[in-house]
Amino acid sequence: MGQGVGKKTGKDMTKPDKPTGKSLELITSSTNPQIKALKTLERKKGRREQNAFLAEGARLIEEGLSHGWKPQTVICSPDGLERTFVADLISRAEDQGARRLLVHERLLSQIARKDNPQTLLATFEPRQLTLADIPPQHTKKGTLLALYQVRDPGNLGTILRTSDFAGVNGVILIGDCCDPYSFEGVRASMGSLFAMPFYSASETEFLEWKAHQASPMIAASMNGTTPHHEASYGEANLIIMG
Template sequence: MEKNMITSETNSIIKYVKSLQLKKNRMKHMQFTVEGLRIVEECVKHNGDIAYIIYSEEIYSTQGAEKLLDKIALAGYTLYEVSSQLFSKISTTENPQGIMAVVHMKNRSLEEIKSQKGKELFFVILDRIQDPGNMGTIIRTAESANADAVIITKGSVDPYNSKTLRATMGAIFHMPIIQCDDDRWLDDLKENEVKLIAADLDTDKTYIDIDYNTSIGIIIGNEANGISEALLSKVDQRVIIPILGKIESLNASVAASILIYKAAEEKYFKHPNSVRKF
């Protein structure tokens, strides 16, 4: 394990890591940071594309730290040691655990996903989702339900910001993320006969009334305004999740979880020849 000591806040590594707190720099360099023992451990465990790891002596007060550092040593990652005071300068948490990793983004594409998967595809599409917690939770749920990829439309919160990453609980290292700057993804899915299913209040068709046994894309819209009208005009099926109590709607991540697992139920649990992840 290559290990180096950094003592100055003006060090180029420290300045670079701080710069990755901004989305424009993350996208420019195609790198992001993950912080905390559990998510760094997930990254190491699943062979995340780690550029280097930074830690402080604070890490030794966290249970499981020595075991993780042993794994890092075996993997041969470059390791930088800093003081607790210097680590706090680059941390995005109130109570840093004393470890973070700089990780390369995987620039995934629809073409890549289609070439790797079988005939039927399973996408989760997030249209201008704004809350990092919702974004991260939906990515985590999509991974748990064996979706093929999460497609994120322009105007959505950055999936690589610190709050979103924490909410994914490590799912970011498993689930392919496709960020889109235009609507070409929509034409591509249509050309590949992917059935687009939109969560929408303006329909009487419930989510249990439709067929999920084909290539599908489940669309979840903006927390305040729902799915854009332009996108809604091109979906194949609008569905509603009935509200039985007195509230008007569900949280976006809760609605997404219901639809994602309904699709998983139809695709994996009711067909004995399907491939399952358990």
């Protein structure tokens, strides 16, 4: 009672049935199991348990689809469906296996934890890349950026965005870094999370990997004496910050 749609049994409540035509029912209650499941994505535990993270807005979702990330669910309000670009994105996501969820507009703010949410949200499957996934050519030419224990997700998202703009080959997250898939990290990346590959490693894994790399390692330090534009860079570089 008060759940907005009929009860379902025997299947994952986070994956709504794919709609046909205009038969999709509008979810209006925050107690609906699918809405409750989406709300858990605000926490790292929820993202891990559901193997999903949230992207907000048509621009971010378009970036995710264009870069081949796997969409799981697209969530929109009835007003959003009236926009051609949004409707086209939903169709693209559904073609890639996503399910559509039609919700009352006030539920979007509860899911995204924002007072003025976007009219379109989507969940994507996260990627878990390690140092073994770094393409060999990316260690021989260009720049890799290594981040040591970055704790602020907004800063991490901004670094991913800046790295994307600067043409960095990839970002290595060393040690106990914050979760790039947090709401704050995804927002701050402004879509670059989907474009910039990032790899996770422990301190030991990173040091063992670096021992087999020929590229020089350049560290950014508050106590450094050489300005970044005067440093000696090679054809391949590894810059470490923390």
